[in-house]
Amino acid sequence: MAQLTCKNLTLGYDNRAIQEDLNFSIDAGDYLCIVGENGSGKSTLMKTLLHLQPPISGSIEPGDGLKKNEIGYLPQQTLVQRDFPASVREIVLSGCQSRCGWRPFYNKEEKMVAQKAMEKMMIQDLADHCYRELSGGQQQRVLLARALCAAQKILLLDEPVSGLDPRVTAEMYQLIKDLNKKDGITIIMISHDIAAAVKYATHILHIGEHCFFGTKKQYLQSSLGKAFTGQEGEDE
Numbered sequence: 001m002a003q004l005t006c007k008n009l010t011l012g013y014d015n016r017a018i019q020e021d022l023n024f025s026i027d028a029g030d031y032l033c034i035v036g037e038n039g040s041g042k043s044t045l046m047k048t049l050l051h052l053q054p055p056i057s058g059s060i061e062p063g064d065g066l067k068k069n070e071i072g073y074l075p076q077q078t079l080v081q082r083d084f085p086a087s088v089r090e091i092v093l094s095g096c097q098s099r100c101g102w103r104p105f106y107n108k109e110e111k112m113v114a115q116k117a118m119e120k121m122m123i124q125d126l127a128d129h130c131y132r133e134l135s136g137g138q139q140q141r142v143l144l145a146r147a148l149c150a151a152q153k154i155l156l157l158d159e160p161v162s163g164l165d166p167r168v169t170a171e172m173y174q175l176i177k178d179l180n181k182k183d184g185i186t187i188i189m190i191s192h193d194i195a196a197a198v199k200y201a202t203h204i205l206h207i208g209e210h211c212f213f214g215t216k217k218q219y220l221q222s223s224l225g226k227a228f229t230g231q232e233g234e235d236e
């Protein structure tokens with residue numbers, strides 16, 4: 001049974017459509033990569049899935065017992081965020097905010113969730129460090145730990161490796177793979193790194209002038225997939 005089903009979803013701003021009639025679904029444990037040209041609407045789709053942005057039309061239906069607050073989000077980092085003057089622990093804990101409701105402090109259980117998330121991302125030694133003094137790779141681990149505090153079922157990741165060097169990029173992909181394979185967390189990731197998308201994803205959603213949704217294998221056999229991955233004509 002699908003955790004999320006999007007039917008005839010049209011995305012955009014002020015009634016100006018960017019993408020029309022998207023249809024796809026995601027099952028528990030899937031690893032979906034969203035690929036496509038710059039400006040095709042990938043980030044807008046992610047914001048729409050998170051209900052931060054209303055769709056122009058169509059629906060996003062949760063299933064398989066998924067609740068609204070069980071989706072964690074790792075946004076694209078901005079320069080201002082990189083300079084955020086808070087400790088690693090505070091930032092990871094802030095992922096628990098939706099659990100707190102109106103309570104103005106974090107309880108024992110939430111602190112435990114944050115501790116576990118830091119351990120999983122191997123940043124427990126950095127807990128009292130200031131976020132802005134960390135390297136780009138360490139900062140991404142902190143934000144991933146924060147997203148894990150918010151949710152344990154689905155993680156939405158918006159270009160999680162952008163700006164990272166190749167070694168740190170590989171480590172980040174390994175951490176995400178482990179969350180998917182070992183913890184069964186569904187991954188939905190926007191990526192410009194088509195080689196990694198093809199390596200790690202179970203499913204691909206390609207949006208743009210032409211759209212595609214299917215398994216990785218189907219994508220690689222499609223003309224759109226062949227063109228985008230640079231394999232066009234190889235087997236002719």
Ligand SMILES: Nc1ncnc2c1ncn2[C@@H]1O[C@H](COP(=O)(O)OP(=O)(O)OP(=O)(O)O)[C@@H](O)[C@H]1O
Binds near residue numbers: 018039040041044045
């Ligand atoms: N808040 C907004 N209001 C109006 N238009 C917006 C807004 N945010 C984005 N857009 C427009 O929507 C289109 C899609 O943007 P979006 O950021 O979703 O694309 P993307 O596929 O994620 O791009 P990239 O690959 O460059 O990150 C762009 O033309 C952009 O200018």
